[in-house]
Amino acid sequence: MPDERIVIVPGGGGFADHVRSLQAYWHFNDSVAHEMAIMAMQNMAVFYAGLDRSVQVATSPEEIQRLFEQGQVPVWSPTLQWLDRHKVPHSWDVTSDSLSVVIAQVLAAKQLILVKSVRVPKDITVAELVEQEIADKAFSRYIENNIFDLTLSHKDDFLLLPELLENN
Numbered sequence: 816m817p818d819e820r821i822v823i824v825p826g827g828g829g830f831a832d833h834v835r836s837l838q839a840y841w842h843f844n845d846s847v848a849h850e851m852a853i854m855a856m857q858n859m860a861v862f863y864a865g866l867d868r869s870v871q872v873a874t875s876p877e878e879i880q881r882l883f884e885q886g887q888v889p890v891w892s893p894t895l896q897w898l899d900r901h902k903v904p905h906s907w908d909v910t911s912d913s914l915s916v917v918i919a920q921v922l923a924a925k926q927l928i929l930v931k932s933v934r935v936p937k938d939i940t941v942a943e944l945v946e947q948e949i950a951d952k953a954f955s956r957y958i959e960n961n962i963f964d965l966t967l968s969h970k971d972d973f974l975l976l977p978e979l980l981e982n983n
Contacts, residue, residue, distance in 0.1 A: 823890040826911040827855030849905035860892035876921050908952040916957040926964045934969045
């Protein structure tokens, strides 16, 4: 549909995996790891924006709206200040899974498509997603009062970024 808008919320990818490794080796606290993991998400946002000129980095809901108005596809790169204002804990319990819920709620999204690297049964519950560590530990708490439909997709079944942008 022409009125549908897409916001990409990247995970931290290999950058976040590296932060986990560094934390295991150096034993710095979760607050430091959180800050570094948010930077990992920011790096992935820049990466996605580098794949297609129609994708632009946005650090706030206001920037997301401005990019919508310009016909661009925003990739959300949350700032620590914005997350702190929204009382997002500095913890590995909150990853891009829960952060995608936060921005979807702020934007009053109609649907959240959570793209995962593992296949999940269609009838899986949110509690099972968390229990099986497919979604982060805080996910069930963030999504419990959602106003959108949640769809789970495997990364191989999900439309590739160029196809997604072409159909937007």
